[in-house]
Amino acid sequence: MKKLLLLSLLGITLSSASAQENWTWGGPLDPNQAAYDVKHYTLNLAMEPDKKYISGSADAVLEVKSPIDVVKLDLIDRYKVSDVRLDGKKAIFTREMNRINVQLGKSYKPGQRLTITVAYAGETPEAVRPPWQGGFTFSKDANGKHWVGLSSQNEGAKIFMPCKDHPSDEPDEGVDQFITVPAGYMVAANGVLVSEKKKANKVTYHWKTNYTINNYSINFTVGDFIKEQKEYTTVKGNKVPMVIYLLKQNEAKAPGLMEVLETSVRTQEKYFGEYPFPKEKIGIVETPYLGMEHQTINAYGNNYKYTKVGGKNHDWLLHHELGHEWWGNKVTVSDxxxxxxxxxxxxxxxxxxxxxxxxxxxxxxxxxxxxxxxxxxxxxxxxxxxxxxxxxxxxxxxxxxxxxxxxxxxxxxxxxxxxxxxxxxxxxxxxxxxxxxxxxxxxxxxxxxxxxxxxxxxxxRSTNLPEVVVKRSGNNRYTIQVPNIDFTLPMDVRTDKGIQRLELSAKPVEVTSSKAPVIDEDFWYLKKITTATESN
Missing domain, CATH: 1.10.390.10 (Neutral Protease Domain 2)
Incomplete structure (x- = not known):
């Protein structure tokens, strides 16, 4: 119970304090953005932890759905945009209210594709209370090494990349991330690691996912990590790498965390089917904030606070974020x-x-x-x-x-x-x-x-609850009704004869019992119960 109460209490703080500069996403879709569909993103970014700074470029491959001569992409204003290209050629653009307006020079027709490349740089927004008020989280590990996390569920991906920041559109053909960091650091991100290339005192990690992915699940974490891996066999018999990235100071905790993770995956698979991304990995990365459901690389910051459930170690946060691989990443809402x-x-x-x-x-x-x-x-x-x-x-x-x-x-x-x-x-x-x-x-x-x-x-869609009214109508006689609903609810009703499952509605149902009926004693419903005596 304490687990979900913590989420609830922390969630309440979000409603009472706006995120940085009130960044949010979703709501009514801009007609211009409704005119195109995102197919793929590519990030080419250098992260400088000392300066809390990113620089580089991002490509957005778009497919036109209805005629369009301007493309609006979202990117917060604190980044300076130095160049915009349309299919490799310099494009005219303007900026307004966390947006880039790219002039296409002609009207594009349905079915046509185009690639917009945005070069940008700037100091990153720092998270206020991650992950509820997100951004970049900059911390240090026990060895004094940089540890950088990113969370953007409430703010959207525009806090780190130019994009169509609306839940109704995911890149159908996935995302490539080329993230460059100082040598000695690792980058953990979505999908599979294609390459790791060192040049001078820098190293570039290329991560790739071919699955669709929602904007706030696009993610990378930087740290002085150790990597532990084993092979997991899914419920359908597919072999998937199970990978965890932990700070070096926590290397001894890797086997225990791996065991907890495997138990959670098997439990989720029993109820919801095979792990959703078998062609890539089951991944966890230790983060300097509590957690978040980043596709194939879930953020984990619960500090190994296991509880015992059925005699086994269990981590409520790990299990919850893992569950989002099914609910949120595989099954995704558009609103x-x-x-x-x-x-x-x-x-x-x-x-x-x-x-x-x-x-x-x-x-x-x-x-x-x-x-x-x-x-x-x-x-x-x-x-x-x-x-x-x-x-x-x-x-x-x-x-x-x-x-x-x-x-x-x-x-x-x-x-x-x-x-x-x-x-x-x-x-x-x-x-x-x-x-x-x-x-x-x-x-x-x-x-x-x-x-x-x-x-x-x-x-x-309401805060109403079924109002169950129990009336004593005579000697050993009671009526039960739910006057504020226009449908029928089956409920368990205990009388002196035992438990009966009755179909309750606005129409009174009569029962006989020497004791007052007990309604839904196993608590299957949120409801209100009142008792009354009928007047003669």
Whole structure:
């Protein structure tokens, strides 16, 4: 419980303090940016930790969707842009409000591709409270060596690269990163390490991913690391490198962390299907901030604070960020309004870890403890076309996960777990095929054969809770109804005859019992219960 409360409490701080210069992303898509699709990014950057400075260039390969003669790319104003090229030729550009406007010189038609190269440099934004208020985090290890992390979930990738900074568009053909650092340092980043080239007192690491990747998952970390690796066999029999990058001071902790990681991967695979990026790696890098779900190279800063779950060492943060490889990186929303699909389903996977390793009773106790502390202050879905500041609040974790718990009770384990794994493995909802809440609900209805939209939307889009009213209507007679819903909820009701599963709605249901009925004592629902005596 302390695990998710920490996330909740820290999440609350984000809503009360704006990120640096109020950088955010998402919201309504600019019509100009809707006119093109990003296919690929290439970063060629030199990081100078002493100066907290980056310099270099970035390529954006774009495909035109509707006629366009200007391309708008996002990049924060603190970087100086020295040159912009269009397909290798010098281009005219202007800057405005964290944007670069590139004049194309002619109108490009649908289907045409172009490459924009931006040369830029500047002092990097430093994170205020990473990862909630992100940026670059500059620290030193125990040996006095530089240790640099990057987090940008709330701010977007524009804090380090020119891009189309909107969740609706991911580079379909992946990302190449050429990151140059002082000799003696390593760079851990997304995908596979293609090359490591040393020249004079510098070394350039080329990392490449061919998978689609959301903007805030594009990442690199710099440090004096040791690398530990083993081969992992996925649930489908594929061999994948399992790689961890740790500070040299923590080398002795590598075997224990590797064991914890492997247990978490196997648990996630059981419920959500094969690890999503088998052609690249399962990766973790130690970071000077708590953590973040960077595709194939998750940030880990929990300082090896293991707990025992079912007698095994467990790291809640590692497991949660790993879960985002399925929920957030493989299944990705196109509108931050639907961010609960990333955080709620991922958090539900954390609860399933408890059930898998400590049993159903421990799971139910864990869920009750969390559920009783959900304040229900904001709708899980604030409104459509939300930006990252609006969408991100603690209940996308807790209430989002609890809604999955309620759905499980409604549908039963066989159907429910079929839905979780099916949605995370169906090509219609994964990788380049981004999703919205409506897609998830449609899939639930299709697989279950039930219309779960009324219940799901009730919990997701409002702060209302079912108000269960129990009235004593006579000797040993009671009526039970939920007057503030226009759908039916099955609930367990305990009477002197035992537990019955009753279909409750606005229409009263009568039961006979020598004792007052107990409603949903196992706590499958967030709800309010009132008791009353009918007047004569």
């Amino acid at each position: 931050w309004a639907d961010f609960w699909i990333h955080e709620g389903l991922c958090s539900y996977g954390d609860w399933l870890y408890t059930e898998e390793h400590a049993g159903k009773k421990a799971y139910m106790e864990h869920v009750r403890e969390i559920g009783e502390q959900i304040p229900n202050n904001k709708p899980v879905i604030i409104h459509d076309e939300a930006d990252s500041d609006e969408a991100y609040h603690p209940e996308v974790y807790t209430k989002g996960a609890f809604i999955m718990h309620s759905l499980r009770y409604n549908l039963g384990d066989e159907v429910f777990f079929k839905i979780l794994k099916g949605f995370a493995t169906d090509e219609a909802y994964t990788y380049k095929h981004q999703v919205k809440t409506a897609d998830f609900i449609s899939y639930v209805n299709k697989v279950s054969g039930k219309d779960m939209a009324p219940m799901l939307n009730f919990y997701l």
